[in-house]
Amino acid sequence: MIDTAELERLLLAVACGDQQAFQRFYRETSAHLYPVALRILREDGRAADCLQDAFLKIWLKASEYRAGRSPMAWAAAIVRYQAIDLLRRMPKDEPGWEEPDWEREEWGAVHNEAALYPAERKRIEDCLQKMTTEQRQAIVQAFYRAATYEEVATHFGAALGTVKSWIRRGLLFLRDCLQHESA
Amino acid sequence: MNLRKHPQLSEQLAALYVIGSLRGRARLRFARLVQQDVVLAQMVERWEDLLLPAMLPARPQPVPERVWHGIRAQLPRATLAQPRSRSSHLPWWRRLALWQGLSAALAVVLVVSWLWPSVPRMPMLAVVNNSQGQATWVFHASAHHMRLVTLRNTQIPPNKSMQLWAIVPGKKPVSMGLLPMQEGQTPVLPVPDHMNLSHARLLAVTMEPAGGSPTGQPTGPILLKATLISSQDASTGPRRAY
Numbered sequence: 001m002i003d004t005a006e007l008e009r010l011l012l013a014v015a016c017g018d019q020q021a022f023q024r025f026y027r028e029t030s031a032h033l034y035p036v037a038l039r040i041l042r043e044d045g046r047a048a049d050c051l052q053d054a055f056l057k058i059w060l061k062a063s064e065y066r067a068g069r070s071p072m073a074w075a076a077a078i079v080r081y082q083a084i085d086l087l088r089r090m091p092k093d094e095p096g097w098e099e100p101d102w103e104r105e106e107w108g109a110v111h112n113e114a115a116l117y118p119a120e121r122k123r124i125e126d127c128l129q130k131m132t133t134e135q136r137q138a139i140v141q142a143f144y145r146a147a148t149y150e151e152v153a154t155h156f157g158a159a160l161g162t163v164k165s166w167i168r169r170g171l172l173f174l175r176d177c178l179q180h181e182s183a
Numbered sequence: 184m185n186l187r188k189h190p191q192l193s194e195q196l197a198a199l200y201v202i203g204s205l206r207g208r209a210r211l212r213f214a215r216l217v218q219q220d221v222v223l224a225q226m227v228e229r230w231e232d233l234l235l236p237a238m239l240p241a242r243p244q245p246v247p248e249r250v251w252h253g254i255r256a257q258l259p260r261a262t263l264a265q266p267r268s269r270s271s272h273l274p275w276w277r278r279l280a281l282w283q284g285l286s287a288a289l290a291v292v293l294v295v296s297w298l299w300p301s302v303p304r305m306p307m308l309a310v311v312n313n314s315q316g317q318a319t320w321v322f323h324a325s326a327h328h329m330r331l332v333t334l335r336n337t338q339i340p341p342n343k344s345m346q347l348w349a350i351v352p353g354k355k356p357v358s359m360g361l362l363p364m365q366e367g368q369t370p371v372l373p374v375p376d377h378m379n380l381s382h383a384r385l386l387a388v389t390m391e392p393a394g395g396s397p398t399g400q401p402t403g404p405i406l407l408k409a410t411l412i413s414s415q416d417a418s419t420g421p422r423r424a425y
Contacts, residue, residue, distance in 0.1 A: 019258055026251060031243030036235075038244065040203075051246060052253040053328075059258065060330060060371060069232055076235040077201070084203040085327070085373075114241040121237045139202075144238065146203035171198040172191070178233055 002028050002116075007071040014062040022059055029072065030055065032116055033079045040083040040146045046090075047083070054082040072116075084146050127177035134158070135170040142167050186216065186223060197226040201234060207377075214373050215360050219394065305330065309386050309409040313337060320362060324411065326381045329359060329372040337364045344393050348401060349378070350385040361395055362388060383411055 007028065013021035030051065037047040037054070057078050065074050115121035128136045134156065141147045141155065153163040186193045199205040200213050217224050305323040313319040313335070321332045339345060345364070348356035360372050374380055388407040389396070396402050 017259075022258075023251075023255075026254070030246045030250070032239050034244045034246045035240050036238070044247070048247045048250050052250045055250070055254050056257055057371060059254070060369070063369070066228075069228060070236055072239065073228075073232045073235045076239060077231040080201075080203070080235065088206060089327070115237065116239040116241045117236045118241075120233075124234070124237045142204050143202045143234065148206065149204060167204060168195050168199070171195060171202070175194065175198070175230075175233075 002032070002072070004071060008067055011062050011065045011071050011074075012067060014059065015065065022062075025058070026055060029075055032072070033076055036076055036079045037083045039144060040080070040087055046086065050083050050086050051079065054079040057082065080146075087146060123178060123181050124174070127174050127181065130177060131170055131173060132166075135166045135173075138163055138166040139170045139174070186220070193223060193226060197223065198230050200227060201230040208375070211373055211375055215395070218370060219361065306413055307380065307411045308413075309411045311386060311388060311407050311409040313407065322386065322409075322411075324374075324380050326379045327374050329374055329380065331363075331370060331372060333363045333366055333368045336366050337362075339364065339390070342393050344391050344395055345406075346389050346391045346395050346401070347372070348387045348389065349380060349383040350387055351378075351382045352384055356387065356401055357383075358396065358399065359386070380411075385410055 007025065010021045010025040010028070014025060033054070034047065034051055037050040038044070041047045041050055058075055061078070065071065128139070131139070138152050138156065141152050142149075147155075149160055149163050149167070152158075152167070153160045156163065158166075186196070196205060196213055200210065200217070205213055217227050305325045305328065307322075307324040309322040309324070310318050311320040311322070317335060319333070319335050319337060321334065323330045337345070345362040347359040347362050349359050350356055357375055357378055359374070360370075363370060386409050387401070387405045389401040389403040389405055391401070391403055
């Protein structure tokens with residue numbers, strides 16, 4: 001596991017323009033953040049471009065990082081939003097796009113894979129298990145693959161409104177459950 | 184709508200933003216609100232902290248080398264000349280006595296520029312002067328990103344905001360968000376999904392009610408404006424200054 005205090009120290013140095021600290025931050029984190037882009041963009045080239053742009057944003061926005069919060073969450077958010085922006089801009093008729101391999105990316109596949117932060121993963125997993133199957137699967141698809149409501153609806157053969165309500169209610173349930181767990 | 188009066192809705196929107204279900208204009212509007220509203224920003228942070236670390240895999244996925252090369256090529260030049268700590272042998276230019284020091288720095292910059300001809304990834308530049316003609320905001324932009332540096336403080340009435348617009352000839356102005364009023368603020372402005380900034384010719388600034396134009400279009404007169412130029416054409420100054 002990466003030392004959180006060290007990452008925080010590096011980010012604060014990056015905020016002052018320290019390029020060596022930035023290089024170290026990159027070496028420590030990039031291989032764990034790359035899968036965030038890969039899972040959403042589903043292709044190496046696109047994910048690599050995304051990671052490059054995201055790390056430039058990390059360099060540019062390091063002064064906005066607030067000490068005390070998880071540096072990995074902060075950096076993962078930048079990668080994730082960059083990937084989502086790229087995904088939404090992509091023409092969906094690109095070759096190879098129309099094979100959403102839903103089965104392979106089910107929660108099972110993700111949860112069989114060891115987590116960098118196992119305690120955090122387990123808390124979420126436990127809460128997801130308390131939801132209805134539809135709600136759980138809809139949230140997992142929306143979250144892990146940044147799938148749209150439409151894609152989730154098509155996958156489940158459900159009405160769009162139903163899917164929206166699964167996801168919205170599911171998220172609030174998740175928040176309450178996580179707060180309860182940590183209390 | 185004032186989201187502060189609707190905490191449940193704010194919470195849902197923050198979560199939808201983090202997971203990515205909030206899309207298009209709604210996403211963009213929300214991203215701007217987050218920049219302006221500390222409470223909303225904290226809500227988003229909480230969701231990020233809850234959800235994002237949990238999905239990271241323990242097993243590192245090797246990243247292609249080109250990613251770091253691409254990043255390094257876009258960092259400010261001054262310290263690029265430092266030899267890479269991972270090099271196990273001295274590169275050829277270090278072995279030539281005449282090429283020590285500054286020349287080595289120059290050589291690295293030249294090699295980097297030559298190997299990565301796409302270096303100016305934020306190839307457009309604009310400077311907006313205040314009404315006294317003093318340079319106040321500097322913009323660096325690529326087709327889909329805009330970064331801005333605030334060079335001096337600006338005083339405006341508390342019930343007003345200054346809003347930035349990108350002007351594409353023949354199209355309606357597109358809001359790029361609110362301008363920061365404090366020197367040193369350097370936000371990255373999200374460019375709308377449907378927009379390619381390289382088509383924009385002009386940046387314009389209007390005075391709007393606090394929080395921005397209620398209609399999505401300018402409601403005040405244009406106070407300031409600047410032309411977006413390609414920084415590759417600029418003959419003075421650094422190609423990039425972050």
